[in-house]
Amino acid sequence: MKIKRYFASDIRQAIRLVREEQGPDAVILSNRRVEGGVEIVAALDYDESAVRRMANCEDSAARVEAPAMRPEPVLASAAPAEPAPVAPVPEPDPSPFVARRATPEEVDEALDFALPSKYGLSPGCKEERPSRRHQAQPEVVWSQEPSLMAMRDEMKELRSLLENQLTGLAWREMKRDNPQRIKLLEKLLQMGLSPDLCHELAAQIQYRPDMAQNWRQALGLLASRVDVTHDDILTHGGTVALIGPCGVGKTTTIAKLAARYTLRHGAGKVALVTTDSFRIGAHHQLRTYGQILSAPVHMAKDGAELQSILESLRDKSLILIDTAGMSQRDVHLSEQFAMLNHRGLSLRTYIVLSASSQRATLDDVLRQFGKVQLDGAILTKLDEAAILGEAISALVQYHLPVAYLSDGQAVPEDLHPARSNSLVNRCVTLMQQYSHAPSEEQLAVTFGRMAG
Numbered sequence: 001m002k003i004k005r006y007f008a009s010d011i012r013q014a015i016r017l018v019r020e021e022q023g024p025d026a027v028i029l030s031n032r033r034v035e036g037g038v039e040i041v042a043a044l045d046y047d048e049s050a051v052r053r054m055a056n057c058e059d060s061a062a063r064v065e066a067p068a069m070r071p072e073p074v075l076a077s078a079a080p081a082e083p084a085p086v087a088p089v090p091e092p093d094p095s096p097f098v099a100r101r102a103t104p105e106e107v108d109e110a111l112d113f114a115l116p117s118k119y120g121l122s123p124g125c126k127e128e129r130p131s132r133r134h135q136a137q138p139e140v141v142w143s144q145e146p147s148l149m150a151m152r153d154e155m156k157e158l159r160s161l162l163e164n165q166l167t168g169l170a171w172r173e174m175k176r177d178n179p180q181r182i183k184l185l186e187k188l189l190q191m192g193l194s195p196d197l198c199h200e201l202a203a204q205i206q207y208r209p210d211m212a213q214n215w216r217q218a219l220g221l222l223a224s225r226v227d228v229t230h231d232d233i234l235t236h237g238g239t240v241a242l243i244g245p246c247g248v249g250k251t252t253t254i255a256k257l258a259a260r261y262t263l264r265h266g267a268g269k270v271a272l273v274t275t276d277s278f279r280i281g282a283h284h285q286l287r288t289y290g291q292i293l294s295a296p297v298h299m300a301k302d303g304a305e306l307q308s309i310l311e312s313l314r315d316k317s318l319i320l321i322d323t324a325g326m327s328q329r330d331v332h333l334s335e336q337f338a339m340l341n342h343r344g345l346s347l348r349t350y351i352v353l354s355a356s357s358q359r360a361t362l363d364d365v366l367r368q369f370g371k372v373q374l375d376g377a378i379l380t381k382l383d384e385a386a387i388l389g390e391a392i393s394a395l396v397q398y399h400l401p402v403a404y405l406s407d408g409q410a411v412p413e414d415l416h417p418a419r420s421n422s423l424v425n426r427c428v429t430l431m432q433q434y435s436h437a438p439s440e441e442q443l444a445v446t447f448g449r450m451a452g
Contacts, residue, residue, distance in 0.1 A: 192389025
């Protein structure tokens, strides 16, 4: 195994020197910054087993030691001193001399590089206590070496630059070959729809020279992708639970549903249940609505109590369950899920979403609350939203049918059965009022990679 040091101004220059002299099979054992540049220790014909033996056990060859000379005692006497006996000359050791291999500590000190820590003791080798000098040496983590990290970051920048150039070329080619599609993608993205949904819709259009016809085709395709439940709660009744994060309007929506059902089917047929035992006085608002509608209100603390309450309300044609408003990251959310999934319960679950939420928030909410079987969604706060494309994209991606749309606090006026065409038309209206056309750079970055 041939080991050699290389000095250069930077890591790339040093690696080039290694490759020129030792070839591509060279193994870099260590590298470090020195005055004026970097130092690399590289090896050729790297033998892992040899390094393992060097690092973990000392060669078992015998060490030759000269026998000790015993000093003769000096006797104090008045008699004339007698000549001291001549010490016998020790006979040479008949055993042949055996060369001793350098210890790992000596090798490490001479080469000035740390042996890899992954090599453990080989079988049969006795572990020796390391010297104080080498005991405090930190383990080298090559992935965090500054020179390698700088090289990795530079390679990422070069890759990003190349990808952007390729994306720009693909985008310019798309603009030249299909300008009508580019205009359509621009308007769909301006609605707030996700890039994937925009691309899917644009790929299904039978393009015409008239842009208005292409636009109507795209809106019709979008409306066909939005599923609705056709006013099923107020039409069929049953046991319905509303879930969702705090502040999306679950309690107000329950009041609207209860009021509309009472107006349509008569009084005395609605019951309200709350499972919110986390907030102090959380059920007071629901009790107020119950008193106005002459509807009984109950509170359940667990799944068994909820099941008992539902059995006692069998004479009611619509039972609305208001769950606790929790963040999608709340540790108590699993308790709510366990209550709704209690064995023996037969209910439909709808998630309440705010139309003014950002797409990333909607995705996070739907992933967490999707652990419960969802029968649909209720979209609230349409009056606060400046764009609806993000909410529509989330509903389409998660295949959630929309049951109702809420656009205000008035009970029960500001609640409407969801219609796909009306939702898309409202999305277009908001786009025309509040949204701005995306820039050329944004379009290129968003759709350039999809051009192929």
